[in-house]
Amino acid sequence: xxxxxLSVLAGAxxxxxxxxAQAAAQTKEITFWSHWAAEMPKRTFVxxxxxxxxxxxxDIKIKATWYEKTALYAALKxxxxxxxxxxxxxxxxDQVEYMDSGFLLDLSELxxxxxxxxxxxxxxxxxxxxxxxxxxxxxxLYYNKKMLDELGVKLPDNLQLSPDAFLDMVKKAKAKGITPxxxxxxxxxxxxxxxxxxxxxxxxxxxxxxxLLAGKLAWTDPRVVxxxxxxxxxxxxxxxxxTFTTMKLAEAHIYFHTNPGALTFLNGSWYTSRAFNPVDKxxxxxxxxxxxxxxxxxxGAVCNECRTIAVGGSYVANAETEHKAEVIKFLNSFLSPExxxxxxxxxxxxxxxxxxxSKMNDKQASEYFAMIAKTNAGAKYHxxxxxxxxxxxxxxxxxxxxxxxxxxGNISVEDAVKQMDAAN
Amino acid sequence: xxxFRAKELKGDVRQPWGTIVAFLxxxxxxxxxxxxxxxxRTLWNSFHRVLPRREEFVGIANYxxxxxxxxxxxxxxxxxxxxxxxxxxxxxxALLLALALYAKVPGARFFRVAWFxxxxxxxxxxxxxxxxxxxxxxxxxNTLLRAIGLGALAQPWLGSPDTAxxxxxxVTSWMWVGFNMVVLLAxxxxxxxxxxxxxxxxxxxxxxxxxxxxxxxxxxxxLNLVVLSFIxxxxxxxxxxxxxxxxxxxxxxxxxxxxxxxxFEWTTFDLGYPSTIATVxxxxxLATVLLLTWLFRTREKLEY
Numbered sequence: 001x002x003x004x005x006l007s008v009l010a011g012a013x014x015x016x017x018x019x020x021a022q023a024a025a026q027t028k029e030i031t032f033w034s035h036w037a038a039e040m041p042k043r044t045f046v047x048x049x050x051x052x053x054x055x056x057x058x059d060i061k062i063k064a065t066w067y068e069k070t071a072l073y074a075a076l077k078x079x080x081x082x083x084x085x086x087x088x089x090x091x092x093x094d095q096v097e098y099m100d101s102g103f104l105l106d107l108s109e110l111x112x113x114x115x116x117x118x119x120x121x122x123x124x125x126x127x128x129x130x131x132x133x134x135x136x137x138x139x140x141l142y143y144n145k146k147m148l149d150e151l152g153v154k155l156p157d158n159l160q161l162s163p164d165a166f167l168d169m170v171k172k173a174k175a176k177g178i179t180p181x182x183x184x185x186x187x188x189x190x191x192x193x194x195x196x197x198x199x200x201x202x203x204x205x206x207x208x209x210x211x212l213l214a215g216k217l218a219w220t221d222p223r224v225v226x227x228x229x230x231x232x233x234x235x236x237x238x239x240x241x242x243t244f245t246t247m248k249l250a251e252a253h254i255y256f257h258t259n260p261g262a263l264t265f266l267n268g269s270w271y272t273s274r275a276f277n278p279v280d281k282x283x284x285x286x287x288x289x290x291x292x293x294x295x296x297x298x299x300g301a302v303c304n305e306c307r308t309i310a311v312g313g314s315y316v317a318n319a320e321t322e323h324k325a326e327v328i329k330f331l332n333s334f335l336s337p338e339x340x341x342x343x344x345x346x347x348x349x350x351x352x353x354x355x356x357x358s359k360m361n362d363k364q365a366s367e368y369f370a371m372i373a374k375t376n377a378g379a380k381y382h383x384x385x386x387x388x389x390x391x392x393x394x395x396x397x398x399x400x401x402x403x404x405x406x407x408x409g410n411i412s413v414e415d416a417v418k419q420m421d422a423a424n
Numbered sequence: 425x426x427x428f429r430a431k432e433l434k435g436d437v438r439q440p441w442g443t444i445v446a447f448l449x450x451x452x453x454x455x456x457x458x459x460x461x462x463x464x465r466t467l468w469n470s471f472h473r474v475l476p477r478r479e480e481f482v483g484i485a486n487y488x489x490x491x492x493x494x495x496x497x498x499x500x501x502x503x504x505x506x507x508x509x510x511x512x513x514x515x516x517x518a519l520l521l522a523l524a525l526y527a528k529v530p531g532a533r534f535f536r537v538a539w540f541x542x543x544x545x546x547x548x549x550x551x552x553x554x555x556x557x558x559x560x561x562x563x564x565x566n567t568l569l570r571a572i573g574l575g576a577l578a579q580p581w582l583g584s585p586d587t588a589x590x591x592x593x594x595v596t597s598w599m600w601v602g603f604n605m606v607v608l609l610a611x612x613x614x615x616x617x618x619x620x621x622x623x624x625x626x627x628x629x630x631x632x633x634x635x636x637x638x639x640x641x642x643x644x645x646x647l648n649l650v651v652l653s654f655i656x657x658x659x660x661x662x663x664x665x666x667x668x669x670x671x672x673x674x675x676x677x678x679x680x681x682x683x684x685x686x687x688f689e690w691t692t693f694d695l696g697y698p699s700t701i702a703t704v705x706x707x708x709x710l711a712t713v714l715l716l717t718w719l720f721r722t723r724e725k726l727e728y
Binding site: 080095097260401410 | 475476477495555558559560561579580582583584585667668669670671672673674685688690691692693
């Protein structure tokens with residue numbers, strides 16, 4: 001009797017193991033590494049997409065690991081070399097080395113009809129798309145409405161001050177002991193350069209500006225020199241904080257909206273991801289009156305409506321994934337207007353996914369996107385920041401010179417353009 | 425012992441190879457895997473373009489490029505400046521502090537702990553702390569300058585190419601003075617009392633005693649500290665990475681930060697060129713240390 005019972009138990013165990021093994025074989029696991037460990041709105045959004053996907057596809061499990069960007073990039077460089085990279089991971093379009101080295105899966109099979117064409121363009125490499133452009137952003141000039149009113153500055157209908165009016169505003173703010181523009185280059189290779197690249201883009205227009213970044217137009221071009229000289233006149237008038245070179249991005253936000261308070265802040269439209277947090281988590285004060293104006297017109301500019309639009313956080317797939325069909329299915333689960341709207345409403349940053357801001361329920365988000373829509377009305381875009389277009393030495397020199405030293409007044413216009421031409 | 429007996433014994437002694445191997449193998453394995461192989465591999469890489477899944481032999485192309493690389497030479501200049509100035513400051517100040525403690529100044533026990541504390545902190549903490557101290561708007565340094573009527577001297581210390589390197593050299597000196605002080609204090613306490621007393625009996629003043637008796641007696645310790653500090657500064661990375669990342673205008677770029685940037689931040693997977701920098705720098709550091717050791721060698725042993 002006892003031996004019979006043991007036999008039955010052993011049989012049951014074997015059957016259970018076999019069933020479990022079969023189930024495990026049927027469930028496919030997709031490994032997923034992402035930035036935004038600490039950026040909760042974005043992380044929560046992605047986690048919801050994953051949960052919805054898993055609910056609809058019980059045979060696929062997404063194993064997500066969250067990082068901060070620097071740690072993620074370091075881990076990926078090692079993992080990709082060792083052939084141990086995850087199936088899907090976070091990347092940005094300037095990481096051309098991934099495509100150069102053949103690490104990324106061609107994503108031509110994605111549902112591209114649900115993606116804005118300009119966002120797809122940012123991920124095109126040798127005629128094929130390689131990334132799902134989730135996050136997109138424009139460079140915006142935020143301002144403190146209350147402060148601007150107190151200075152008696154009136155914005156024109158198109159929200160764009162003339163060069164003289166802008167300089168006058170800077171001088172008025174300085175006279176009252178207010179820093180005219182919060183900007184910091186302490187921990188990012190691009191934030192300090194917004195001032196230079198937005199002015200150069202307007203002055204040259206999209207075509208010549210692209211040539212400049214590609215090294216096909218000399219930095220000693222009189223138009224470039226003239227524009228840099230104009231920027232120098234603004235910085236000499238005290239446009240930026242004295243701590244500009246070491247001020248970190250998070251500090252620049254606080255400097256603008258809380259302490260000591262600056263009149264304007266030139267930043268990516270992802271301003272919201274920090275500033276719309278609760279006050280105790282670094283958000284702007286609840287009664288803060290946020291406005292967005294246009295970057296001022298540039299003397300002699302051919303395209304004052306030109307502005308930069310950049311694709312940021314995106315997801316790409318490992319070329320060596322063993323689950324290509326599942327990966328495509330997973331990435332496609334991001335691509336619908338509903339998911340696009342969820343991103344807008346929760347993250348409050350633009351997206352490359354086609355969406356409809358008019359259908360949002362969140363008041364703060366809809367007001368914010370209404371302001372963004374107004375400043376972007378009739379805009380002509382250049383896609384990508386200079387450091388997303390440049391590589392190697394020109395990128396390094398641009399970062400050192402125009403992200404940091406030039407706005408800080410540590411290098412003359414002549415030396416700055418000479419350094420850039422030498423690097424090209 | 426008779427000769428035949430010694431021979432007989434020698435013949436009986438067998439080398440315990442099993443034990444020797446058992447003791448050496450773990451350490452040797454770690455040494456080969458974590459030091460020797462990476463070093464040889466770095467040298468190998470320096471003659472190649474090292475991309476994922478493929479390597480291309482490029483001969484001395486990386487070395488030719490390095491010679492023309494202005495950023496590399498700027499980094500070399502900064503690193504050498506740092507490595508030459510910092511040991512002098514550290515060891516000089518440490519000697520003065522050690523002498524003060526040796527002379528049992530009031531509160532010596534407190535000062536010994538206080539002066540040693542910075543070395544217990546990581547470069548990360550020290551970097552953040554000094555970024556606050558150097559802050560233009562509210563940093564204690566500029567606040568002090570403004571308070572004593574020297575507001576015109578207040579400036580973004582880490583943000584100006586003229587002051588950034590000096591400001592960082594000061595930080596490492598502040599950090600390592602305590603370590604040097606403790607080592608020198610130990611050396612002072614081990615000085616032979618009769619020699620010091622003999623000097624005092626000869627009416628030798630404090631400064632003469634320091635220059636002609638104490639310093640010669642602790643010369644070896646002083647020189648070792650200089651060499652240790654020199655090597656440390658030739659490899660400096662953490663503090664720069666935390667505070668300035670080599671900015672502004674490469675004024676604080678060091679060879680280590682430049683190697684890291686070329687390896688991991690220059691939108692390329694190529695490890696060949698960074699390996700070339702690392703190889704050249706290894707040779708320079710090794711040669712300099714050998715030169716310093718040769719220059720500082722003691723020809724005659726002091727006897728007392």
